[in-house]
Amino acid sequence: MPKIAVCDDDKESVIRLKEMILSAGISKEIDCYESGEKLVESDQNYDILFLDIDMGGMNGIETAKILREKDKNVKIIYVTSYAEYVHYAFAVHAFAYLLKPVSQEQVKAQLQEAISYYQKRKKEDEISIRFETKDGSELVRINDIYYFEYRERRVYVKTKKENLIIRGGIREIAERMKGYDFAVPHKSFVVNLFYVKAVKGYDIRMMDGSLIPLSQKKSTEFRSLLNKFLAGCI
Known part of the structure; x- marks a missing residue:
């Protein structure tokens, strides 16, 4: 109800x-x-x-x-x-x-x-997605994911419950998550648009407190996707 x-x-x-x-x-x-x-x-x-x-x-x-x-x-x-x-x-x-x-x-x-x-x-x-980690297969609720980050040749997943390290490249992740309202603000990040709190200049503030860079090259496309997402929420 x-x-x-x-x-x-x-x-x-x-x-x-x-x-x-x-x-x-x-x-x-x-x-x-x-x-x-x-x-x-x-x-x-x-x-x-x-x-x-x-x-x-x-x-x-x-x-x-x-x-x-x-x-x-x-x-x-x-x-x-x-x-x-x-x-x-x-x-x-x-x-x-x-x-x-x-x-x-x-x-x-x-x-x-x-x-x-x-x-x-x-x-x-309630939708979940399966990722391969170094410890095996892991099922993660999409609504629990804040963002993915590529660093040190690994893809890290920041979620509400834990941080995971998963197999695959950031481009592969971006393509896979495209249909779930995720977008790419920077070559090293894929973010859940639902958890974007604010965009100021070239900084993205997430609802978990994280600050994610917005590249100049990706700025126009990312802002457009965010606006379309917000319009779909109304």
Whole structure:
């Protein structure tokens, strides 16, 4: 069952939207927040987030930017009274943009569409791939891999659980991982685009804290692949 939250500084809007979501029969529990600050401070990850834009204090755009740093996969559905904010919503890869007052039909339709993406991602998270190491064959979940690095004539794999040394060349790995949203930012690296936290100049900061170089030669292609990946997450 997906984890859903509502964030709006108008109490009546929160109550009304919560009732609509519950009526859709998608989830039995909805977390509610009355400010962007409280949502960010909660440090919770959600699958679907209904978020107002025009809020006192931290607005919905600022809130989404902070959330996106740690979670690229949350489906953000903006619910606002102002159509002119739609341009800013695309900057944080919003899944949908609804104008108040919203109807039960609109909420249900967006929920059903978001759920289809949620279920697809759940299936992808379970995919594993087999690598040959010096100690034998090893099955690794793709979702656990941060990146591959070629150094000292070996390919190292940085994962959530351990670091592995695998057989094969970095080019062979790049070709093999291409279909799983991995990309090559430098001749010595293959990275999981899902775990790219930020790209500044020619540095790539990963969600595990690693700093990976982005070569000038690969920069345009890598940034294009990253943008396409992010667009596919919305």
